Amino acid sequence: MARYAIILALIVSAAASALPAAREKIAPYCNPTQCTLPDCLCSSLEIPGGLTPAETPQTVLITYDDAVNVLNYVNYTNLIFNRINPNGCNIKATYFLSHEYNNYTLVNDIYNRGHEIASHSITHRTNQDFWLANNVDNWDREMADMRTMVEYYAGIPQSAIKGARAPFLLMGGDAMWTSLSNNGFEWDCSWPTRNYVDPGMWPYTLDFLSQQDCQIGVCPTESYPGKWVVPMIDLFDASGNPCAMVDTCIVGDTADDVYNLLLTNFMKHYEGNRSPYGLFLHAAWLLDTNHLNGYRRFLDFLTTKDDVYLVSISQLLDWVKSPTPLSQINTLASWGCDTPITPISCNERRCAYDGTKTPFGSERIMSICNRGCPFFYPWYDNIYGTNPPTPWVP
Numbered sequence: 001m002a003r004y005a006i007i008l009a010l011i012v013s014a015a016a017s018a019l020p021a022a023r024e025k026i027a028p029y030c031n032p033t034q035c036t037l038p039d040c041l042c043s044s045l046e047i048p049g050g051l052t053p054a055e056t057p058q059t060v061l062i063t064y065d066d067a068v069n070v071l072n073y074v075n076y077t078n079l080i081f082n083r084i085n086p087n088g089c090n091i092k093a094t095y096f097l098s099h100e101y102n103n104y105t106l107v108n109d110i111y112n113r114g115h116e117i118a119s120h121s122i123t124h125r126t127n128q129d130f131w132l133a134n135n136v137d138n139w140d141r142e143m144a145d146m147r148t149m150v151e152y153y154a155g156i157p158q159s160a161i162k163g164a165r166a167p168f169l170l171m172g173g174d175a176m177w178t179s180l181s182n183n184g185f186e187w188d189c190s191w192p193t194r195n196y197v198d199p200g201m202w203p204y205t206l207d208f209l210s211q212q213d214c215q216i217g218v219c220p221t222e223s224y225p226g227k228w229v230v231p232m233i234d235l236f237d238a239s240g241n242p243c244a245m246v247d248t249c250i251v252g253d254t255a256d257d258v259y260n261l262l263l264t265n266f267m268k269h270y271e272g273n274r275s276p277y278g279l280f281l282h283a284a285w286l287l288d289t290n291h292l293n294g295y296r297r298f299l300d301f302l303t304t305k306d307d308v309y310l311v312s313i314s315q316l317l318d319w320v321k322s323p324t325p326l327s328q329i330n331t332l333a334s335w336g337c338d339t340p341i342t343p344i345s346c347n348e349r350r351c352a353y354d355g356t357k358t359p360f361g362s363e364r365i366m367s368i369c370n371r372g373c374p375f376f377y378p379w380y381d382n383i384y385g386t387n388p389p390t391p392w393v394p
């Protein structure tokens, strides 16, 4: 009888923890005296560490979303692989990867060059309900499993994959943050702000309730100690419309228009509170020659400034945790030239799948490192490609 009661209690508690209703703890408001660096920071418009703008390096975050493949890789190569920051070290970008058409051999190379790799889901499915479903397991299967795939197929250690971005910026509220937190992710960059642009909102942790405006998806209300939000500070296009990603801004027809859009928005940060400036886009946007030329000119402009640093998101957070004035920037180890990345060798293998071996009914080719080809095309809930595909409904 006693044994039965214990088993029953276990079943009841397991069921309770799976129910959304069991998670209704609203985090308290943030009190800066209880929330101190390096592990805690309230959402705020103040420069961390109380630095003045003149002492603060202006960081620029270059990020690229979705698959890396031979089509967009050449553009990355030309645009960012040979640029340096004012301290003489290579600039770094952050790549948010999804699986379909992703070339893991190229991802391996990008990692070896010191850029940051982050998770952007396996399927990038268009069904919004899936992302907003308040289901932790959905996020485990998409975000954490994508990280597992990058380790398995590109050789990149999971410990180096620290961040995430939700597809379509459809943040999944507490379900998403619970999943990211349970799986040891350290930060997310999916949360746009329109209200805290000038001055911009700095990155902060979710120990306490966020003051950030909630524009897309569902925003978290529970506490996730030590987990960082990197706000996506909206840009505004020439007609005053906000855009969280550069490629959703409406720009004119010329490279000048693109350059001016990027410059005007940058100046709000640079001449304001020096909050990080995000150049968030999909590489496909650069297939347009005017976009590419305007963007390149803007990068050229940035690299003439001795107080502007193009850093990966984890490098930015290293600075925020330990706010270092420009005059001492050489003491910030992770911004230095010899950040210890151990290159991972890649013995390329090309894996070809006809339509019967993919969930799409059409062919896919996948390049991977250092192992044999999975029998079926790897996909959601089948990341090692061991099971025959079931038809995919996006």
Ligand SMILES: *[C@@H]1O[C@H](CO)[C@@H](O)[C@H](O)[C@H]1NC(C)=O
Binding pocket: 070, 103, 105, 106, 350, 365, 366, 367
């Ligand atoms: C992936 O990239 C490698 C390295 O550039 C290239 O050799 C290979 O053909 C690419 N694979 C696919 C499927 O495009």
Ligand SMILES: CC(=O)N[C@H]1CO[C@H](CO)[C@@H](O)[C@@H]1O
Binding pocket: 070, 071, 072, 073, 074, 075, 286, 287, 288, 289, 292
């Ligand atoms: C592979 C490659 O170079 N991709 C594109 C880079 O951007 C230019 C625009 O000038 C395109 O023409 C390329 O197709």
Ligand SMILES: [Zn+2]
Binding pocket: 065, 066, 120, 124, 167, 168
């Ligand atoms: Zn995407």
